[in-house]
Amino acid sequence: MLTLTGTLTSTGSAEAAGTRIRLGSSSDVSRTSWQGPAFTMNGDGKINPGSMTAAIDAIRGGTGSLDVVVLAGSAPTSGSATPECDAVMALPGVNSCTSWTLTTASDGNNSQVNTDIRNAEFVYFAGGDQCRYAAWKGTALETSVESVVAKGGGSGGGSAGTHINSPVVYDACQGSVTSAEALADPYDSYITFTTGMFDWPHYAGVINDSHFTARDRMGRTMAFVARAIKDGRTSDGKAWGVGVEEGSSLLLDKNGRATLYGKEAFVVLGDHQPEQATAGQPLTFSGYKIRHLGPGETYDFKNRPTCGYYLRSVTAGVIDSNPYSGTPQTTCGIPGGSASLTESEPNDTRATADDATAVTYPASLTGTMASAADRDYFRISLTANEHLTVQCALPDAYDADLYLLDSGGSTLTRSVNNGAGADETLTFTKAASGSATYYVELEAYSGSGTPAYTCTLTKN
Incomplete structure (x- = not known):
């Protein structure tokens, strides 16, 4: 040699x-x-x-x-x-x-x-x-x-x-940030990015991180994803964090398929605007979609999956449960997948909304107004020019009102027919650019009970 x-x-x-x-x-x-x-x-x-x-x-x-x-x-x-x-x-x-x-x-x-x-x-x-x-x-x-x-x-x-x-680079030019610091303030001075350097085929919208589990970097990657979306560093209102553990490596081939060599890696998808990402304030972001990859497992970055993730949320800088482990959803956004979703309490705020972004359309959302103060939230996603119709059939046990909210919680349209058992209907058309997250809210107006409502969602 x-x-x-x-x-x-x-x-x-x-x-x-x-x-x-x-x-x-x-x-x-x-x-x-x-x-x-x-x-x-x-x-x-x-x-x-x-x-x-x-x-x-x-x-x-x-x-x-x-x-x-x-x-x-x-x-x-x-x-x-x-x-x-x-x-x-x-x-x-x-x-x-x-x-x-x-x-x-x-x-x-x-x-x-x-x-x-x-x-x-x-x-x-x-x-x-x-x-x-x-x-x-x-x-x-x-x-x-x-x-x-x-x-x-x-x-x-x-x-x-x-x-x-990665196309969005956490460059650490002001210093290295911890997960606790990033969750407490996603605009911490240590969080700086470089973009526009390398943009490899099929790898758009990604922020890489390393030493992932060993140094507990899930929280900061969540903050990076929120920042990338909020700051417009990625397209279509989505960003993917890719965290690779020590001793592990992701091989990305020419077809966009990543294969894990070693112990583990994580893909952290944010597909909507954060509820709160403001300088000096703790992060709130509901419904991160996380994919855990074990030895030999793959992730298709060319045809990015809508299913197989487990969900985690951050509220006021606190992750709701262990972000490194969870039960993946299995009936979402795939042929033959679920076209219905039943509420799971607590879902009384946007931060705890049931995730309906991956149900197949036409979709049915079901639940009950368990108390006179009950509110049920469902998170959905619309792309450019999509027209949404929501029709809610209500039982005679209570009167409830229907709202469609944007990602920040502002009411876009509503249906407030009076009377127990009065059905509610609303329509909305997404503007002609990108995709965005919305919330369907059903709010108890009077009465309550165990009979279920059914809201049917259609798109065209």
Whole structure:
């Protein structure tokens, strides 16, 4: 094995310097086509042999070999000077691995760095400080990495390198935030983002996080998701947090399917505006949809599922129950799925609303006015130009009024016919942009009882 070492001074800055160490062949592979892209998102800074081997095999189509570049923002403080390349060179199908330590933003314009990247088929961002990586936004390095993916190669990273490979990057440029801090104030000064750097195929709207379970980062990922939606950093009013545990790695293939290598990972979906995400105030966000992935399990980012999540809510900065475990819904938003939903108390506020976003239409919502002060809330979602009709058949035991609320709780339309057993009907048309969350509310006006009401929802 040939080892080449050297130190290069970047052009354009007397202070900028990059340290280059190459392992393996001194000559790059020459080949006309590659079969990727493929991406690895690791829960810590170490190379995951399983996902890395799978990525290498996918890119080279199972034949020949390829070249890897490792980018780091600082040199290791002990042990090998090239720990990532040491691990990569032990895998099959690798021709060379070149490790670069780049310490300033202007190093992103180093001509030798960019030549090495463009000649490689996989770029791995080491663990460390993602703020240093975010500083390469707009440099030649960003374009060079994108060219590797465009030719069918790949990108990935561990810890900080995982963060930089999502389209919304928690950059930690002001410091690292804990879950408790983020839930107490989703606009904490430590929560800063970089967007517009890398946007890999099928991975839109995602915010990566690492060391996930070991460092209890679910709460802060929930806050990141709420912020991304509230600030308009993602489209269609939705955002996905992807948290990978230490020792684990998600392999994202060219078809958008992510496969877990290792212990566990989580997908945290927010599909509506937060009820409260305001500077200096604790977060309130109802109905996060969470998917827990175990060894070998997959998540399709190209065709993102509407089912198989368990639900968790945050109220005044407090998560309602253990967010790392739950019972997934199984009859939602899939062919043959449920077209009816029965209320489950308490559902007397928007924060505790029953989730009806995934029922199939026409849908039926059923429940009772258990007391003269009862209110039942159901959360629904409408997309651009959708026309909603809600028709509630009420029993003779009570009089109830029907409301449609926006995500902030304002009344959009209502039906308030007088008299016990008087049915209620309302209609509403969503504006011609994006999707949004709404709430169907049935409120007791007079009387109560055990006979059930049925509200039928139709869309066209």
